[in-house]
Amino acid sequence: LREHEEFTKVKNIATIELGRYEIETWYFSPFPPEYNESLKLYFCEFCLNFMKRKEQLQRHMVDGKKNKVYGQNLCYLAKLFLDHKTLYYDVDLFLFYVLCECDDRGCHMVGYFSKEKHSEESYNLACILTLPPYQRKGYGKFLIAFSYELSKKEGKVGTPERPLSDLGLLSYRGYWTRVLLDILKKHKGNISIKELSDMTAIKAEDILTTLQSLELIQYRKGQHVICADPKVLDRHLKAAGRGGLEVDVSKLIWTPYK
């Protein structure tokens, strides 16, 4: 798909049914042509296969968990809520981290992020989505924190793929702000951007722009210097709000993709 074409297209699917939710979509997503006349699509919440009729979905639910095209379907679904993003449908190049709420009916997807298996630009996250019914519950922050824990395990710094959406930028800014302020608050003495980057796996440029937006950076003798007055830190920390669900690193069993 050419980027320009994708952005100018008018929204096609108006609503989707997914699990126990009917969700209004936000943007156009390039479903195969035979789906374009449907105003509503029915998704299997387990394998993400989508269908035009509810009866088809009911029939499918018998063995839906075995489906192998999950990654591709996830991309179609995600594009309904992502605007300025070119989605790659060559899902072989990505790993998908899917977050679920679990109950006695099974595991229900609430959001996900994708990550390139190999990124030349040190991207540690390609696309992130929390489905609208589950937004503003801290899942976005959790997924972002998780993506940085993976980077720490890889021993690399990471950054999200650009461009960021408005909501993506808000969530990332919030995460970077809280992580950096927490360290600055505890740390005694001078600390450099490089040290902060080593500790957090956040790319130096993202640290610099975050600290600049908080007015914690001064430019002295050709160098950026962090000036962290404790009172200013406290004020920013209060404004930064809740940290979201915590990632328990001791439970993370993961080896970097090779």
Ligand code: ACO
């Ligand atoms: N209005 C104002 N602030 C918001 C909003 C909103 N609608 N949504 C999120 N935020 C800010 C808030 O500061 C919020 O923290 P708070 O609730 O403590 O105030 C913070 O972002 C993150 O909130 P979470 O609950 O942790 O995040 P959520 O689960 O809602 O997911 C996400 C955030 C993934 C960006 C979600 O809004 C989404 O899926 N949006 C559509 C897809 C998208 O834009 N994805 C990012 C594209 S960029 C990329 O993929 C690299």
